[in-house]
Amino acid sequence: MSTKILEQKTDCRTDTSGDLKQKIIQYYDECFIDYRLFWLDSKNLGMHYGYWDEDTKTHSESLIHMNRALSQAIDIKPGSKILDAGCGVGGSSIWLAKNFDVEVTGISLTASQVVRAKEYAKKHGVADQVDFKEADYCNTPFADESFDIVWGLESICYAVNKQDFVAEAYRLLRKGGQIVVADGFANKTEFTPEEWKYIVAFLDGCVLPNFATVTEFQNAMENCQFNEINYRDITKETLPSSEILYKKSKQTYPIERMLRWLKIRTASQTANYYAAESQYQIFKQGLAGYGIFSGTK
Numbered sequence: 001m002s003t004k005i006l007e008q009k010t011d012c013r014t015d016t017s018g019d020l021k022q023k024i025i026q027y028y029d030e031c032f033i034d035y036r037l038f039w040l041d042s043k044n045l046g047m048h049y050g051y052w053d054e055d056t057k058t059h060s061e062s063l064i065h066m067n068r069a070l071s072q073a074i075d076i077k078p079g080s081k082i083l084d085a086g087c088g089v090g091g092s093s094i095w096l097a098k099n100f101d102v103e104v105t106g107i108s109l110t111a112s113q114v115v116r117a118k119e120y121a122k123k124h125g126v127a128d129q130v131d132f133k134e135a136d137y138c139n140t141p142f143a144d145e146s147f148d149i150v151w152g153l154e155s156i157c158y159a160v161n162k163q164d165f166v167a168e169a170y171r172l173l174r175k176g177g178q179i180v181v182a183d184g185f186a187n188k189t190e191f192t193p194e195e196w197k198y199i200v201a202f203l204d205g206c207v208l209p210n211f212a213t214v215t216e217f218q219n220a221m222e223n224c225q226f227n228e229i230n231y232r233d234i235t236k237e238t239l240p241s242s243e244i245l246y247k248k249s250k251q252t253y254p255i256e257r258m259l260r261w262l263k264i265r266t267a268s269q270t271a272n273y274y275a276a277e278s279q280y281q282i283f284k285q286g287l288a289g290y291g292i293f294s295g296t297k
Contacts, residue, residue, distance in 0.1 A: 004196035006189045008216050009161045011209040014200055020209060021109055021136070024158055027207040028110045030268040032089075038248050039063075045091030045120055048154035048182070049241040049290065051234065059244055066182065067095045069234065070153060073294040074178040076100050080148040083107065083172060085137035085165070086155020090117030090130065096151075097126040105147075107135035138164040145174040152181040160209045163220040170224045173297040179226065181293045182234075185214045187286055195287055198278040205275025207268075217293060226295035235289040246280035249273060 006012055011020060040046050041060050050062025051069045070092075076082075078101035084093045087106030090113075096104050108114055117132040135141060137152070138159055150169040159165045169179050191199055203210070212220070214231055221229050249256075256273050259265045265273075282288050 003190040003192060004199070006186055006191065006199065006210055008210060008212055011160055012200070013203050013207070013209065015204070020160065020207070023207050025110045027268050027272070029112050030266050031272045032112070032116075034269065034272055038252075039245075040089070040091070042120075042123070045089050045094060047088040047091065049238045051237050052240040053237060059241070062241060063091070064095065066153065067092050069237075070151065070180050070182055070292060071096070071100075073230070073232065073292050074149060074180045076102060076149065078102070081105070081146065082149040082151055083137075083140075083142070083147045083169075085150055085152045085169070086158065087113070087117060087132060088155070089113050090120050090132060092151060092153050093117065093130045093132070094121055094124050094126055097121075097129040098124065102129070104130045105142075106130060106132045107137055107140065108132070109134065109136060138168050140168060140172065142172055144171055145177075147172050148174055148177045150177070150179045152179075152183070154183055156181050157183050157208050157211045162212050162217055163223060166217075166220045166224045166226070170226065170297055175297055177297045179221075179293070179295050179297075181217075182291070183293075184211055184282075184288050184290050185217060186211050186288045187213070189213060191287065195285065198281040198285070199287065201278035202275050202282060205271040205273070205278065211288065214289075214291065221293065221295050226297060228294075228296040230294050231291055233289055233291045235283065235291070238290040239283060242280050242283045245276045249276035 035047050044060050044063040046063030051066040052062050056062045056065055080102045082102055082104045084106040087093050087108050090106055093104040093106040114132045114134055121127045121130045156165050
């Protein structure tokens with residue numbers, strides 16, 4: 001039985017034709033309706049897995065508590081300037097502005113996310129503390145040492161080479177500045193064909209080029225000279241979100257099938273649906289875990 005290799009610095013999706021960045025933009029443009037209907041709400045604005053601890057009672061709370069988990073991994077001081085790298089529709093940026101006396105710049109490749117983030121910031125009354133721009137977090141337009149914190153919540157997985165992001169974060173941070181990243185990390189790099197079926201369905205559905213192992217990401221941070229590197233595995237606290245996503249995909253299967261037959265759903269939306277199924281198998285079979293990295297410049 002031949003094994004399949006999950007390679008860092010390589011786009012491991014089934015179809016790698018076309019520009020990856022444009023495919024990511026298309027994915028978020030077309031699939032926002034799925035996130036809005038089945039995941040985020042106007043309070044949490046979260047497009048990530050939730051963090052479930054003894055205080056968590058609802059899915060909506062879990063998305064907010066993931067922000068809290070990241071904030072507890074670093075030291076956020078009043079007046080800090082924070083870069084929210086891959087900000088989505090502004091959930092973390094807005095939460096940080098509302099809970100800490102900080103200034104946040106959120107960046108995304110997707111213009112529609114930037115527009116929505118600005119609208120949400122106004123509704124939450126923090127438009128004077130946050131700003132949103134279209135930018136690539138591996139190659140930003142900001143000057144050296146512009147930020148005290150670089151924050152990446154379930155977004156750095158979109159970098160083909162994770163070290164490109166880590167190096168840019170190091171450049172952007174002031175001395176003593178901190179990086180915090182929460183994401184899924186592969187537990188191995190070689191997979192059986194049956195395991196790879198779930199891995200590649202997830203990569204294809206979410207337009208992810210690959211995802212790193214914990215060791216690979218730690219090596220990237222060490223190579224870029226970060227100190228005080230810490231990793232906390234929070235797979236157990238994340239699993240309830242994975243199960244919710246899986247159950248919602250099963251519950252909506254008849255609707256998904258009908259809309260696909262009517263050609264109302266796009267190819268991106270259909271692939272996203274199957275990613276919701278495959279991600280559960282990936283966690284359940286221990287093919288990947290979830291955790292928080294932090295480090296200091």
